[in-house]
Amino acid sequence: MTANRLLDVRPAGRHALLVELPDAERTGAFHAELLRRRAAGTLPPVEEIVPGARTVLLDGVPDPDALARRIAEWDVPPRPADAGGAVELPVRYDGPDLAQVAALWGVGVDEVAARHSSYTYRVAFCGFAPGFGYLTGLPAALHVPRRDTPRTRVPAGAVALAGPYSAVYPRATPGGWQLIGTMPDPAALWDLGRDEPALLTPGTRVRFVAEDGAA
Structure with a gap:
């Protein structure tokens, strides 16, 4: 196929x-x-x-x-898994839903950081807010549901999971994703001073890098 x-x-x-x-x-x-x-x-x-x-x-x-x-006549091969360099995003794994995600994964809290930062992700598409990229790459066994009750305010820089996706909130908004960490400088995700304001564009490869040795 x-x-x-x-x-x-x-x-x-x-x-x-x-x-x-x-x-x-x-x-x-x-x-x-x-x-x-x-x-x-x-x-x-x-x-x-x-x-x-x-x-x-x-x-x-x-x-x-x-x-x-x-x-309809094109024959497009799969993308190479390692095509293109990866954008590295620093993360402090300190999110309020870290324990909940650990329980869903059946691991300790420290293992959430280790697992989440061990994969290479790719921006499947963008939406919801300027600079918000939907990242695929987590194995199906680590997919988690959205929260039953969305938060009225998710802070900028929150690293989050929902279904098959990981993401980082570029600005404070309501949201129902599971929050597992914080990116210290979320302003880098959307900068109107750049030729391309969005740091994460469709197809971009992404790695999360745990700070303070939490990986």
């Missing part, structure tokens, strides 16, 4: 296509292929490429029908 086996390609407006894929990994591979072809000048005109959990939206497409026929 090729990495980008399409489940559906359908119009999303007069000049847009919505491409649905089976899972996050195939979606990431398809998104990476779109960017590669755009950089090489072999992708027909597309103004915006917006990946989601299992979809990619192509907007500003002059001829959506022609592009749909074209991409």
Whole structure:
């Protein structure tokens, strides 16, 4: 099976296509292929490429029908696991839900830090707030549910888990994820002074680095 086996390609407006894929990994591979072809000048005109959990939206497409026929013929290999360098995010594993996550994982509190910081993650897509990246990479056995009662305020820099995703809150917002740590400098996640304000963009590889020896 090729990495980008399409489940559906359908119009999303007069000049847009919505491409649905089976899972996050195939979606990431398809998104990476779109960017590669755009950089090489072999992708027909597309103004915006917006990946989601299992979809990619192509907007500003002059001829959506022609592009749909074209991409249906692509053979996209899976992304290499080590493609691209990894952004390192320092973390203090001191979150208020650390004990709850440890209980769900069936390990001690110190082991949560060791396990969470041992994996390499990848930004599947962005949303919710500027600079908020949904990171995949935790094994299925370590997926945890959202909190039964969301918090009215999650502080900026909170390192969190929900379902298959890890994330860092770039600013204070309400939220229902399990909080396991703190990133000391969350302002780095979204900086309007950079050419690319978001530190974490779709496809970026991420490593969490435990501070104070907590790993």
